[in-house]
Amino acid sequence: MSTVAREQLRQRADYTHKFNANTGRHGWLRLTPAYSVKIVEEIISRYEDPMRVLDPFCGTATTALSAAYHGHGCVTTEINPFLVWLGQAKTAQYSDALIASTRRACVRVVESVKCKAVEPMKAPPIHNIERWWPEETLEFLCALRSGIEVESKEGSPERALLLIAFCRTLIELSNAAFNHQSMSFKDNGQLHFPLDMDMGYVFSEDVRFVLDGAGENPEGSGQVIYGDSRNLSETVDGVFDLVITSPPYANRMSYIRELRPYMYWLGFLDNGRDAGELDWIAIGGTWGVATSKLTDWERPTKSFEHPLLDRTLKGIRHHDNKNGRILANYVAKYFDDMWKHFNSLISVLNDNSEIHYIIGNSTFYGVLLSVEKLYVVMLERLGFEDIDCRAIRKRNSKKELFEFDVSARWTGGRWR
Ligand SMILES: C[S@@+](CC[C@H](N)C(=O)[O-])C[C@H]1O[C@@H](n2cnc3c(N)ncnc32)[C@H](O)[C@@H]1O
Numbered sequence: 001m002s003t004v005a006r007e008q009l010r011q012r013a014d015y016t017h018k019f020n021a022n023t024g025r026h027g028w029l030r031l032t033p034a035y036s037v038k039i040v041e042e043i044i045s046r047y048e049d050p051m052r053v054l055d056p057f058c059g060t061a062t063t064a065l066s067a068a069y070h071g072h073g074c075v076t077t078e079i080n081p082f083l084v085w086l087g088q089a090k091t092a093q094y095s096d097a098l099i100a101s102t103r104r105a106c107v108r109v110v111e112s113v114k115c116k117a118v119e120p121m122k123a124p125p126i127h128n129i130e131r132w133w134p135e136e137t138l139e140f141l142c143a144l145r146s147g148i149e150v151e152s153k154e155g156s157p158e159r160a161l162l163l164i165a166f167c168r169t170l171i172e173l174s175n176a177a178f179n180h181q182s183m184s185f186k187d188n189g190q191l192h193f194p195l196d197m198d199m200g201y202v203f204s205e206d207v208r209f210v211l212d213g214a215g216e217n218p219e220g221s222g223q224v225i226y227g228d229s230r231n232l233s234e235t236v237d238g239v240f241d242l243v244i245t246s247p248p249y250a251n252r253m254s255y256i257r258e259l260r261p262y263m264y265w266l267g268f269l270d271n272g273r274d275a276g277e278l279d280w281i282a283i284g285g286t287w288g289v290a291t292s293k294l295t296d297w298e299r300p301t302k303s304f305e306h307p308l309l310d311r312t313l314k315g316i317r318h319h320d321n322k323n324g325r326i327l328a329n330y331v332a333k334y335f336d337d338m339w340k341h342f343n344s345l346i347s348v349l350n351d352n353s354e355i356h357y358i359i360g361n362s363t364f365y366g367v368l369l370s371v372e373k374l375y376v377v378m379l380e381r382l383g384f385e386d387i388d389c390r391a392i393r394k395r396n397s398k399k400e401l402f403e404f405d406v407s408a409r410w411t412g413g414r415w416r
Pocket residue numbers: 031033034035036056057058059060061062063077078079080083227228229230245246247248249255281282283284
């Protein structure tokens with residue numbers, strides 16, 4: 001695409017996570033790096049026959065759910081246990097009886113919190129928790145979380161649905177500006193909700209929203225698997241006809257940082273060190289301990305190399321750039337990981353399968369990192385055919401940042 005045509009592209013909020021908010025189960029919980037279900041729908045509606053779809057980077061299970069609604073079978077892998085849990089709940093089948101029993105459980109939970117009939121759980125060890133919730137709200141959340149434990153069975157679908165509603169409530173009642181945890185905090189005294197508001201009502205409304213989505217069961221199936229997309233042959237069974245995914249971007253966005261309130265409250269995390277360790281095993285993670293590990297990271301001898309990548313790394317590493325060395329390591333590791341991923345992908349692709357990678361470029365110290373071009377090079381090296389790279393939207397006000405659909409066909413490459 002020419003530069004002029006690219007510049008005419010709009011930011012398109014409908015191509016971002018914002019579109020998902022009122023789209024049934026897709027809107028249950030927000031994750032900023034989630035892509036819009038609209039992107040997936042536009043790709044998937046080109047295919048009529050039922051297919052085996054793969055999403056190696058599940059996130060909030062947008063692909064799996066959309067594929068299942070279109071009658072396909074989708075397998076998706078994810079390295080964050082909280083997202084595996086969420087994806088499994090989002091793609092599950094819920095009967096009318098189950099939805100009715102969850103509604104009754106919600107009434108019991110709200111009642112028991114109101115009458116102080118449950119012993120509140122201890123607040124989770126979130127750093128500076130008082131910045132997130134005023135004391136009274138925190139007490140309410142601790143009681144609500146306990147009420148859910150008491151009124152639903154461990155591991156039951158009722159509990160999963162109530163906990164998803166709980167996650168919505170805890171963000172709605174928080175001080176996080178714009179009502180989202182990736183944003184900065186509001187100043188004291190500027191609470192989103194007045195302190196006298198009925199917090200039980202907020203939760204009941206969240207349960208209602210979640211149950212509306214639960215009533216919309218997909219025709220096809222979605223299987224969400226805990227696993228590493230750098231090692232797909234060990235993680236998934238069989239071969240796939242279509243891959244639709246958005247891998248982590250090389251932009252230092254930490255999924256753990258954004259998900260930490262949910263993960264602490266639901267018991268997926270209980271200290272900062274583990275949060276950093278989880279970020280380190282994810283591709284593109286740099287939070288907490290992950291940052292210091294990058295300092296010592298050495299590029300393996302058999303890593304992906306290309307003059308465009310070398311030039312970019314050199315620009316980032318430049319001595320004028322304060323953290324240039326560590327950020328160059330970050331980018332080099334990102335491509336090492338993605339190269340491992342693409343190498344493992346070809347072992348699980350059917351002949352004539354198609355892949356779509358939705359990915360954005362980045363900049364570091366004004367040096368443009370053309371991630372999409374380097375994806376094209378990796379796919380060419382592996383023997384993919386009909387490789388195409390189409391800009392689909394402008395990312396933000398920075399004129400050089402775009403999102404692309406990098407697509408290709410696999411016919412067995414030079415390996416068969
Ligand atoms: C851009 S997000 C995917 C968003 C997703 N398309 C959605 O709509 O929610 C990338 C995801 O890849 C996951 N991830 C990172 N490294 C991974 C790995 N090695 N194996 C599997 N998943 C990984 C991250 O935890 C994150 O959830």
